Amino acid sequence: MILTNKVAVVTGAGRGLGLAYARALAAAGAAVVVNDVDAEAAAAAVREIAGAGGRAVAEVSAVGGTQAAEALVARAVEDFGRLDVMVTNAGVLRDRVLWKMTDEDFDTVVEVHLRGTFTCARAAANRMREQGGGGRIIVAGSPAGQRGNFGQTNYAAAKAGIAAMVRTWSMELAKAGITANAVIPVAATAMTKTMPAFAPHIEALEQHGVPLPDALRKGEGFGTPEDVAPLVVFLASDAAAGVTGQCVGIGGDKLALWSHPREVSVAYADGGWSAEAIAAAWPVSVGRAPETVGL
Incomplete structure (x- = not known):
């Protein structure tokens, strides 16, 4: 897992998962x-990495638009000569149930997560194709995007879209030797700290250094940001040259591969289906074991 001579961009890297990724890379x-919208956090991350003998620079911007994405790629090229790895981690939350979610709630989350992932990946792909030698696009998915989550219409939709983009990019970028994969993390972050089941354990970890119990690390696949970071290093490495178009879950002691959407039950009717025929067939054929939802 040696990444010497590789150059990476990590968005939202001032704290949490993004900081863990930047440190590990x-x-x-x-x-x-x-990259971070918080200049102080970005500068602190750079100081920490430099203090440990690493190389890093800060680029402060809000991910979403094309200008910010292209500035990130330009900074990598200006300071280090190339770009090999784009990690899109930046994100925000605006949780509301459907009937209370505003246009602004929806648009803000989609702008940062979905559009920000798209613009950063596009800018990275353009540079990687131009310089040759392949590359790695590593994006942030979520269990919410795989299964949905109460109160997260915007976030779940954005993360589901990101998974779909990864599958598409894996085909479009294959000829250039560029892989595209999504990391599906489950970790102690500011977001999961708001969840009652995780909050006391995260608080005990942060304030008293109490390790997360096996019931979480193994049973729920829930760990720290540092547990997730090795997957990013692997996906950025030459060892993962043949891994692309995948959604890979990691958390605590658990590593998993998420399935792609696919037909799980099929029925046929000569001449096609009437509404009445569907109603009759549903409970005894394709609808006999409906798919579950939620985390």
Whole structure:
């Protein structure tokens, strides 16, 4: 897992998962462009990486639009000469149930997560194709995007869209040797700290250094950001050259591969289906074991 001579951009890298990714990539030898909307957090991350012997620079911007994405790629090229790895981690939450979610709630989350992933991946792909030698696009998915989550119409939709984009990019970028994969993390972050089941354990970890119990690390696949970071290093490495178009889950002691959407039950009717025929067939054929939803 040696990334010497590789250059990576990590968005939302001032804290949490993004910071863990930036640290791990730098520790493996990569030069890292640390992006965050919080200038102080980005600068602190760069100081920490440099203090550990790594190479990093800060690029402060709000991910979403094309200008910010292209500036991130330009910074990598200007400071380190190339771009090999784009990690899109930046995100925000605006949780509301459907009937209370505003246009602004929806648009803000989609702008940062979905559009920000698209613009950063596009800018990275353009540079990687131009310089040759392949590359790695590693994006942030979520269990909410795989299964839905109460109160997260915007977030779940964005994350589901990201998974679909990864599958598409894996085909479009294959000829250029560029892989595209989604990490599906489950970790102690500011977001999961709001969940009652996880909150007391995260608080005990942060305030008293109490390790997460096996019931979480193994039973729920729930761990720390540092548990997730090795997957990003692997996907950025030459060892993962043949891994693309995948949604890979990781958390605590658990590593998993998420399935792609596919038909799980099929029925046929000569001449096609009437509404009445569907109603009669549903409970005894395709609808006999409906898919579950939620986390």
